[in-house]
Amino acid sequence: MVVVAARVESLAQSGLDAIPTEYIRPVEERKDMGDALEVVKAQIKEGTRQIPVVDLRDFNSENKEIKQACVESVRKAAEEWGVMHIAGHGMSAELLEKVQKVGKQFFDLPLEQKERYANDQASGNIQGYGSKLSNNSSGQLEWEDYFFLLIHPEEKADFTVWPKEPSDYIEVTKEYGKQLRALAAKVFSILSLGLGLDEDRFDRELRGSEDLALQLKINYYPKCPQPDLALGVEAHTDVSSLTFINTNGVPGLQVLKDDRWITAECIPDTMIVHIGDSLEILSNGKYKSVLHRALVNKEKVRISWAVFCEPAEKLMLRPLEELVTEETPAKFTSRTFFQHFEQKLFKKSLNASDKTK
16 A cells, blocks of 8 residues: 655645645745735736846857857846846757656646655655655745656666656656756856856866766645745755756746845746856856745646756865956855755855855
8 A cells, every 4th residue: 555645735635725834934034925926917017127038049149249248148147146037048849848748747647656756855865756844944844746856967867766657758858858968068158258267167167077967856836825825945045056947837936136036927938047056156156046935826836847957976166266366265165066065955064264155
């Protein structure tokens, strides 16, 4: 007999009018919270400043001025916001549609079938189907279930935990990993040029002796009866270098800008990419690792596909020497990626002079 663990999906389908107290966020976190659908409408009405949109097609231009303008727009977004919508990303529209289709089909399976792929957080095995059950900084729970997988490089993927249903899930997700790795290389090139570095500088540094690991997290946010009190994901920065996000067209992502939470609009034919801690460290703080969180809503299920581009655990993270001068001294102490991950997870302090979030 399959033992079904507690899932937010089950809770949401139980017909409750009020969420359990363990999902209610502390009062100090509730600034700019609310039903994501209503918050976006209010922002549009107010003319709230929005996350910038950049078109990567211009990076392929033979016209140097047009190409440089693309580099500058990406640099500006990374420095001022730490996040941007990217158009002209080159990802196959057909593939993106398939990725969303197979992801939704998995979450549409009966709960008992999804539980066959349940992870075991207690033993440190986070790959598979799960829910955030503990260890949040506030002590509260998050209104989401998820599926987490390493999708690139293929030789490191554990296909035993990949869904066998739907039948084309593995094939589609493998191709997604390949195309996203190529897109990440392009974004790294643009960001390197933006700081006057060699075009391959960031990619080369992050790759080290091993290629980047691309970790896919499909976030499933059920409808919530009290979206003004709950968060799908609490405020955090990512440990990754870059994070790419696609959604099913339902808003929810919020980023902190100038002490205000800005809810990202859903712009057709774009992806969201944001800077993570690893790239902030390498850039000596020039590129910002954006603080973000996820709202929920009463009317629609939201699904997002987040891919974290992470260096090897043993890779040493430190500001690039080209970016450290007397005028701009190193803002971060050296640490391996694993040490940084542990510091974030367990709130350990590496050094009194460490300035990471």
